[in-house]
Amino acid sequence: MLSRTADNLYWVARYVERADYLARILEVTLRLTALPLAYVGSTNEWESAVATAGCSRSFHAHYPEAGEDSVKEFLAFSPDNPCSIRNCIELARTNARAVRTALTSEMWDVINGAWLDLKRFNNAPGSREEFMHFLRWVQETSLRFDGSASRTMLRTDAYWFFRLGLNMERADNTARILDTKYHLLLPEDTHVGGPLDYYQWAAILRSVSALTSYHWVYRESLKPWLIADLLILNPKMPRSLASCYENLVRYCDALAEAYGRQGTSQRKARGIRTRLSNLRMEEIFQSGLHEFISEFISDNNELGGAISRQYLM
Amino acid sequence: MADCFDEMRGVDGAIRPAYAGLDAWLRDLSPDLLDQRCQEAELLFRRIGITFAVYGEAESTERLIPFDVIPRILSSAEWSLLQRGLTQRVKAINMYLKDIYGRREILKAGIIPEDLVFQNQVFRPEMNAQKVPHDVYVHIAGIDIVRVDHKTFYVLEDNARTPSGVSYMLENREIMMRLFPDLFSRYRVAPVENYPDELLATLKSVAPETAAADPTVVLLSPGIYNSAYFEHSFLADKLGIELVEGRDLLVKGGVVYMRTTEGPKRVDVIYRRVDDDFLDPLAFRPDSTLGVPGLMSAYQAGQVTLANAVGTGIADDKAIYSYMPDIVKFYLAEEPILQNVPTWRCREPEHLTYVLEHLAELVVKEVHGSGGYGMLIGPMADKGKLAAFRTRIEADPKNYIAQPTLALSTCPTWVERGVAPRHIDLRPFVLTGRDTVRIVPGGLTRVALQRGSLVVNSSQGGGTKDTWVLDT
Structure with a gap:
């Protein structure tokens, strides 16, 4: 192609x-x-x-x-x-x-x-x-x-490139919401969750169309760390970073298999996914939610660059 | 318009046999239904995105070509005449191009003045002594035909560079079959849908000798801002070939490649819809961003075939046009089956005198113009315009030719809730490959939608019709 x-x-x-x-x-x-x-x-x-x-x-x-x-x-x-x-x-x-x-x-x-x-x-x-x-x-x-x-x-390279674009954008968008709103999601002891935050939390969930999903997944009232978990690590949530990376790895691999060649994109995507699947929310909070998000955004951009250099130029 | 030949009613008003079924169908049909079908057709065209760009109109960069739902019908006898005439003409054109860029017998014989060729900006010295596969220069020709009476078809123009419009021929038929299945049950219409297959076979047949058994063919387009971009993508899709732009191709070691997601892939035949001038910034216009640096040298080395060949403009140039009957006779030793429109060459003093004396009756064209631009239609022009044109002709006579104002045939056309005759022309597409000439039965019929207008160009408000060639 x-x-x-x-x-x-x-x-x-x-x-x-x-x-x-x-x-x-x-x-x-x-x-x-x-x-x-x-x-x-x-x-x-x-x-x-x-x-x-x-x-x-x-x-x-x-x-x-x-x-x-x-x-x-x-x-x-x-x-x-x-x-x-x-x-x-x-x-x-x-x-x-x-x-x-x-x-x-x-x-x-x-x-x-x-x-x-x-x-x-x-x-x-x-x-x-x-x-x-x-x-x-x-x-x-x-x-x-x-x-x-x-x-x-057809499930050919055209489809895979199309889906790569969608998931790259989605990962970037979810990360951007987290980047702007992370202060609302810090753990309980550093922040008082009052009615004020409740509507903000609901708003975050709505912006990734996940308010209903949240209740189905956690069966709890809105808790900031669970919201962070849903958006970052939960692979069931289609707009979570973890889920986006499941897909990115899948489509990168499909391309590699069809073309018979692995490259930076495949390695990079797999690296990020492995990181996401091995992390736990506590660790993210401990080392800093904001730092985590910033790093993710830059990793995600690097993958975008790698895909572009490997296939799109 | 009264003494015009009408495709349906001739000159005496009696319905011609090929149109009998259409006439009956039209009489049965309620105007409301026809109106509704017209709207459906427009919606279909817009949704599939069949649009063309009009240069110089910032407001609407994409416009629909108006489609008229009443078909133009040619009997099989009429078509067979056209087919023989077109084949003859295109054969002669290819022989002429081989000669012009080779031994130049026709110039030596004094049939065409040398300066008309050598001082012509569409003549390409780069093609001198250049071999092209199987001596085919014009693989795709779109010959414009007009009709003036029941037996006379004139060739108006030989489009031998990058003729467009074939997508409308194909889509018009698709839409007609969708909208009026009933009408098709009254006629046996020869199909045109095999055109893409014929085109691909033609292009593959002229692949360079170095190409693989199944050569890679691509369509080179100037890109989405080109007026015919829809057609480029449509054809690439129907042919199952890549639609490339200049930036998708590269030349390495004298070979042309396209950039793919799996690395460079060799290209053997380029169906190019980019003009000569823009093909290769190293050979032609250095400011071209549409071309491929080095393409011309790969072409000259025989590593890639360009369709049409470079330099075919010297065959369809309006200055050369008037010599076409002589060209046919010179190379084929046959009488031309299709006539030219009588043409005065302003470069010749006695012709010039005649033209200036009869300006108000004539159509005057710039030798290098196209698309209906830079043209004078004498009978339609006011005094000021005539005077202005006269000055222009006198200043540079060799830049103009003149023809009588033809009574182009008319065809019934659906206009604002009624059927009325409108002037039409016809562009059939002639494909020339290694050893065959292929013409699908039909072509693009263009119609001047304004009452009395003779200008059918889509850039100037013309529309199109489906063109039927009857099978029996």
Whole structure:
């Protein structure tokens, strides 16, 4: 397969996943800011949304301060934000168009249809209700895209590159939430868990669509270390770092087997997964949650670089 | 428009036999249903993403070519004439190119003036004495045909470089079969769906001798911003070959490779949809980012086949066009089956005088223009425009040719809730391989959707129709 085709497939998946993630962040933020101040404290949730989306710097190049209007505009529609939802959908569609032949017609239909539908929203947040409708639409698009990939793509290298992109993006997103919110998840004795944090914790879980899963897995009320466990180490949770790495290893191995050659990507992915499966939450807290996350993000980026050098250039 | 030949009604209004079934079907059909089918067709085209880009329109970088649901029908006798004429013409073109880049007999015989060839910017000295596999230069030709009466078809243009439009021929048929199964039950229409197979067989047949038994063929596209990108990806998909861009190819040790996830892979035949100028920055335009450095030297060394060959512009150039009947006679010693449109060459003084005197009746074209740009349609132009064009012609006569304003045939077309005649042309695609010429029965019919308009180019508001060749 052409390296450029593999690269495009990888990025189509990343962009759609990122659009989905941004939509969830915005939805959660809207929820939190709708609560009375007494429940969430006086932190600026919009600022936090920008940080979780990973675009604080570019945001502040355009706006002095984060508020509802500016953040909604910037994260959802701004042409100046390379990672706005609108740009993600456009970029996904551009990448898809460049590899029309490697995508199934069902997948093309979803992404091209989304790109055509995007105009309906006039590139402006509109009322809260309209905006919520938009966010739902983004999530549905990503579900349909993902679903048509699962249902229609041949299990060949094209599929594996596509899935590598999705899982790389997912791991990065989950890590970014942890990086912004880690202080809320520190163990009990260093932090008092009051109603204030309860809504923040629920928000974290919602942003990885895992609030219901949490209750099924732990059968407990929300506890910060269990939330951290769910997001980092629990392989049952599809957006946990552990689960993403299960998949990354699986697809890297599939490529290595098909091509008859192992490389840095395979070694790197396996190294990170081994680390995740041998760690326990207590150890992570002991050596510092924040340090762990920072290190993970840099490892994850290194894997991205390795995949790119090995296959995509 | 009254004295135009209509494909369905001729000149006297009587329904021609090939159209009888269509006429009956149209009369049975409610306008609402047809309207609804048109909308369905548009939706289908948009969803599959059949679009083309219009240069210079920032607003809509992707637009649909309007599709007309009423087919254009050719009887098998008409088609057989076209087929023989096209085969003859393309054979002559290939022989002419071999001669021009070889012994130049036709120049020595004084049939074509030398300066028209050597001072022509589409002439490629790099191709002098260059051997191409099996002497095929134009593997894919899109010959534009217009009709003026029941028996006369003229060749309007020989597109011998990178002709496009074949994807519409294929998709139009698919969509018609989906929307109007009923209509197809009234006719036996020759299929066109084997075109991709014929194309692939043609391309493989001209692989270099150094290629493996099953040569690797790729389609080289300028990329997603090219107006015909949809067609490039469509064809690559149908042929089952990689769609590459310049940056996907590299030349090492005189051999062309593509960059794959498993390392470099050798390429034998390149169906290129990139113009000569942009193919190789080392040989042609140094600022080209669409090309592959070193491609031309690999080509010259016979390590890779380019389809079409480099330098075929010297066959379809408008300055050369008027010599085509002589070219056919010179190489094949046959009378041309398909005629040219009568053409005045402004480079010749007596022709120039005639053209300037009759400007208001003529169509004047720039020798190097394409896509309907830089063209004067005399009868449609006002005084100011005529005067401006006159000045341009006088300043540089050899840059222009002129033709009579043809009464292009019309075909019934669905326009704003009614059927009305609109002018059409036809572009069949002629494939030339190692030892055969293949033409699938059909082609792209373009239609000028504006009442009375003669401009069928998609870049200027033309549409397309499905083209049926009847089997009996």
